[in-house]
Amino acid sequence: MQNTRVIRLHEKDNVATALEDLPTGTSISLPNLAEPILLIQDIKFGHKFALSNLAVEERVYKYGVPIGIVTQSIKAGEHVHLQNLIGMQQKRSRG
Amino acid sequence: MKGYKRSDGRIGIRNHVAVIYTVECAHHVADSIARSVPGVEVLGYKGCYSDPYAFRMLVELGKHPNVAGVIIVRLGCESTDVDLLAERIASSGKRVERMSIQEIGGTLASIQQGKNWAEEMVREAEQTQMVDITAKDLILGVECGGSDATSGLSANPSTGWAVDRFIEQGGTVIFSELPELLGCEDYLLERAQNETVRNQLWDGLQRAYQLGHALNIFAVSVGNEEGGLTTIEEKSLGALCKAGTKPIDGILKTGQRPEGPGLYLLDKVGMLDTNQLTIYEENDNDGLITLLASGAHMILFTTGRGSVAGSVLAPVIKICGNPETCKRMSDDMDIDAGGIILGTATVEQVGTTLLELIYEVAGGQPSRAEMLGHKEYHIPAKPGRACDVV
Numbered sequence: 001m002q003n004t005r006v007i008r009l010h011e012k013d014n015v016a017t018a019l020e021d022l023p024t025g026t027s028i029s030l031p032n033l034a035e036p037i038l039l040i041q042d043i044k045f046g047h048k049f050a051l052s053n054l055a056v057e058e059r060v061y062k063y064g065v066p067i068g069i070v071t072q073s074i075k076a077g078e079h080v081h082l083q084n085l086i087g088m089q090q091k092r093s094r095g
Numbered sequence: 096m097k098g099y100k101r102s103d104g105r106i107g108i109r110n111h112v113a114v115i116y117t118v119e120c121a122h123h124v125a126d127s128i129a130r131s132v133p134g135v136e137v138l139g140y141k142g143c144y145s146d147p148y149a150f151r152m153l154v155e156l157g158k159h160p161n162v163a164g165v166i167i168v169r170l171g172c173e174s175t176d177v178d179l180l181a182e183r184i185a186s187s188g189k190r191v192e193r194m195s196i197q198e199i200g201g202t203l204a205s206i207q208q209g210k211n212w213a214e215e216m217v218r219e220a221e222q223t224q225m226v227d228i229t230a231k232d233l234i235l236g237v238e239c240g241g242s243d244a245t246s247g248l249s250a251n252p253s254t255g256w257a258v259d260r261f262i263e264q265g266g267t268v269i270f271s272e273l274p275e276l277l278g279c280e281d282y283l284l285e286r287a288q289n290e291t292v293r294n295q296l297w298d299g300l301q302r303a304y305q306l307g308h309a310l311n312i313f314a315v316s317v318g319n320e321e322g323g324l325t326t327i328e329e330k331s332l333g334a335l336c337k338a339g340t341k342p343i344d345g346i347l348k349t350g351q352r353p354e355g356p357g358l359y360l361l362d363k364v365g366m367l368d369t370n371q372l373t374i375y376e377e378n379d380n381d382g383l384i385t386l387l388a389s390g391a392h393m394i395l396f397t398t399g400r401g402s403v404a405g406s407v408l409a410p411v412i413k414i415c416g417n418p419e420t421c422k423r424m425s426d427d428m429d430i431d432a433g434g435i436i437l438g439t440a441t442v443e444q445v446g447t448t449l450l451e452l453i454y455e456v457a458g459g460q461p462s463r464a465e466m467l468g469h470k471e472y473h474i475p476a477k478p479g480r481a482c483d484v485v
Contacts, residue, residue, distance in 0.1 A: 004438075005436070005438040007248055007435065007442075009248070009336075017248060017323065018323075019248065019436050046245075046323030048323060062329055062332065064340075065279065065282050065332055066282075066328065067326050068325060068328060068329070081320075081323070082325055085326065087278070087326030087327050087329075088281075089326075089328065090326065
């Protein structure tokens with residue numbers, strides 16, 4: 001439970017960050033989270049995973065602030081990175 | 096908690112006598128004076144040609160409230176206007192002595208004269224009136240260096256937590272490194288206290304963008320991506336969060352001081368000239384000096400890979416977020432934020448410990464960098480209008 005090392009930096013955040021390499025199937029419990037999430041991919045130290053299902057065009061929050069926009073739908077427990085998230089600035093510059 | 100009351104009303108938390116050299120040729124004499132009298136520190140500018148930025152730094156460091164008195168050592172033929180420098184520093188009401196090595200008659204005579212003044216000034220400094228102080232009397236500078244993948248998760252968030260509480264208690268905090276904040280422009284602009292701040296912030300961000308673009312820096316690197324950072328917004332927020340979450344009350348230009356309590360952003364990004372790229376910050380100690388020149392009494396310095404930086408006139412508190420580095424460089428680190436990564440501490444817990452330490456160090460307890468004798472300073476020439484406000 002609390003032994004799993006992850007950090008959610010703000011209560012508004014819809015992603016959390018792994019503080020150690022976490023294998024697929026790890027159960028993640030966090031305060032303010034209705035039920036535990038199962039990781040559906042390996043998540044390496046410093047990488048993010050979704051705390052809920054996220055639809056295309058939805059904003060991803062870290063530090064309580066948007067860090068980018070979802071480009072491919074994301075399931076709870078899935079790795080959130082370059083393959084499914086783009087920065088707002090980068091998106092703007094691409095038009 | 097007590098501080099030193101200066102004649103201009105400012106409050107110091109240290110009581111140094113400063114020897115300032117105005118060209119590299121005078122460095123050895125200045126050093127020799129400082130080495131021979133405890134409580135005396137040395138700093139200076141190496142260039143023979145005057146530079147508006149460096150001049151401004153020397154003025155503000157001489158006037159700094161952690162300084163009780165100043166001895167200026169010049170060779171004699173450098174272009175820096177030493178009389179004006181002495182006059183500007185003396186406007187703060189503190190004792191300023193100056194000497195020209197050429198006029199006094201060489202190295203030995205100059206060192207002897209400097210030692211005599213230094214001994215007198217240290218004795219005078221000991222008589223400085225001490226008054227009760229609170230957060231309202233204190234200005235903190237926040238800086239990072241040697242960052243790594245832990246920085247945005249442990250050291251910076253816990254420092255930001257302490258910064259927020261410190262501001263709630265009436266204190267003042269200055270952060271800087273504007274080019275590293277590109278990516279969170281929208282969020283920064285939302286935090287501007289009023290329209291003036293918003294416009295100044297926007298202006299600084301534009302210059303920072305031009306600088307970043309011209310130098311092709313300040314982007315998400317492959318190493319950042321491998322470490323888990325996806326977007327420039329995310330990377331910048333990891334750096335910004337060490338300055339907490341409060342509204343930005345004002346924008347300072349190089350050498351300017353906050354006019355009231357709250358959170359201030361020091362904008363030291365110059366204009367891009369056609370021929371010269373503005374130097375933003377040559378190294379971390381350059382950054383610390385600009386924070387001091389804007390009145391910071393103390394620096395909160397976050398690191399991951401490890402920094403040993405100290406400062407000639409102000410205590411530096413080191414907050415390290417990488418558990419491995421905390422172990423390997425333990426004598427340099429004041430706050431171990433690595434527990435956040437290990438799951439043994441929370442952001443609030445580390446932030447609380449840091450807040451307590453801020454007050455202890457303000458009250459006179461030496462920080463690790465002070466105990467280890469770190470007295471760095473770096474005052475380069477900065478062409479390209481890096482100091483427009485002079």
